[in-house]
Amino acid sequence: MSDTAPYYEDDRPRRKPWLAYALVVLGLVAVALIGKWFAGAGAQKNARSGRPAAAVSAVPVGLGDMPVEVNAIGTVTPIDSAAVRSQLSGTVFAILFKEGQQVREGQVIAQIDPRPYRLSLSQAEGTLAKDMAQLNSAKLDLKRYETLASQDSVARQTLDTQRATVGQLEGTVAADRASVGTARLNLQYTAVKAPFSGRIGLRQVSVGAFVTPSDTAGIATVTRTDPIDVAFTVPQGQLNAIAAKGSGLPVIAYDQDGKSELAKGTFSTFDNQIDTTTGTIKAKARFANPAAVKALFPNQFVNVKMLVDTLHQVPVVPVSALRHGAPGDFVFVVQPDNKVKLTVVKVGPSDGRNTAILGGLNKGQLVVAEGADGLDDGSSVRLAGGKGGPDGPGGAENKGKRKAAQ
Known part of the structure; x- marks a missing residue:
């Protein structure tokens, strides 16, 4: 017989149970921390302690006149052309x-x-x-x-x-x-x-x-060049507004780059039917084109801008202040406590620099014009050059802007 004792399965070293429990607890804590990091939105997300206030540039909502224009690509069309x-x-x-x-x-x-x-x-x-x-x-x-x-x-x-x-x-x-x-x-x-x-x-x-x-x-x-027409298309949604004004609306023709003004004319008439494939209707404007100037050339492509109406004394904000997302068009309005509020607005016409707001804003409200990337509803902000908070260095500046806007 051998002096060595037989080896049984139960005699092998066993892992300590507390180590497994510790790993499980650590995993749960990690999941909880990650969930806390990504959980919440809007005000709850931005209320986390330790996140600095975002530096933004804000402007007050003002009132102004905003032209309602139709912008289109047109083709210069002679009134008469005959071989x-x-x-x-x-x-x-x-x-x-x-x-x-x-x-x-x-x-x-x-x-x-x-x-x-x-x-x-x-x-x-x-x-x-x-x-x-x-x-x-x-x-x-x-x-x-x-x-x-x-x-x-x-x-x-x-x-x-x-x-x-x-x-x-x-x-x-x-x-x-x-x-x-x-x-x-x-x-x-x-x-x-x-x-x-x-x-x-x-x-x-x-x-x-x-x-x-x-x-x-x-x-x-032989082609008649003075006067001369420009043919362009208008969305059917603007048909009634233009028809209500009738012919004679001012029209400006710009070059292909849309920078240099070529000629000024007046709206003439619409076609007699809407194109169902594009939802647009053809229109014509007439321009004086004296031989000494020759600003418009037959079959030339031009950019057309037609003034349909003017909205008087409506709230206007810079184009950079407008944001677009799931709620629709919105802006961030700076509140007295230097937090922003996401405000859905109804957007009107724009002149390229400013946009008319037809609903959702009032004169004097302070909206974020620059630095809105990363902001959410309830985010803390500070105006450029100061710190957030109504009592901090930036708070006095914010109050002064709001007071001046009012």
Whole structure:
């Protein structure tokens, strides 16, 4: 037999139970601390001891006039634009314009070979003269027959036949006069004229080219540039407000960057239906565009700003004071105890720097304009340059701003 005692499972060293209990307790404490760190929001979160007051810049709510404007991207659209074509076939004798120049209504811009049409006019005039002579002769014969008929010296049928002959010749003469008018009109068409005043584009034909009325490009394109329209779209939600004001609302056209003012005009009219795919309606504004200025060019893209109305003496705050979140649009209002209150507001129009507040704020209230990142409802704040608290160095400054705002 071996002197060594047998080894049993129960004889192995056991862990101390208090160590496991300690680990469990420490884990619970850690969870509690983490939960306490993340738990709570708003005032409870910011009421934790040891968190310093946030430095912010605040401004009082003031009253001011705020314009209600429509901003859109527009396209410069000429009132009239036409490709000038020859109204008859012929050879171009002369081009009487310079590309890009301003032309007057009725100004001759090209000359078609007029000789064939002069000959046609002469032929039509000769036919008219011949038929007029026959008509005059027939009228004299009719007069003689009427005299003889009154003396019962000619048959009644002869008189009726002569009257019919005179009527036929009168019809022939009328047709001849129309032919003369057509030939004369064709001769006038050999001088191709501008249909209206405007700027002429690049020429599409050269001297010696044979042109016809079916040429799609024509001789050149004339575009009316003064006055000129700008077409843009307006959201259907603003349709009623603009329609209530009627035409004549002031409109300003800016360049593509929206910085330089190009021209001032007035609102003209809306289209007759709303585009269901975009929920907008087309509108037009008219601008004076004298040739000496040439601020607007056809098919140019511009930024349009139309003044619809002006809100008088409404609460206004800087754009930087507005916040956006789950509650909607809101601002942080500084309270007398130097804590902020989250206040939901109804936002109105903006001019890029300030925004009108249509509900939720009153004149004199102090709102946080800068430094609002990280603030919650109930956060302690101090104005830049002072400490928080009504009795601290910053407290007197806060009171002075609120008093001045009132």
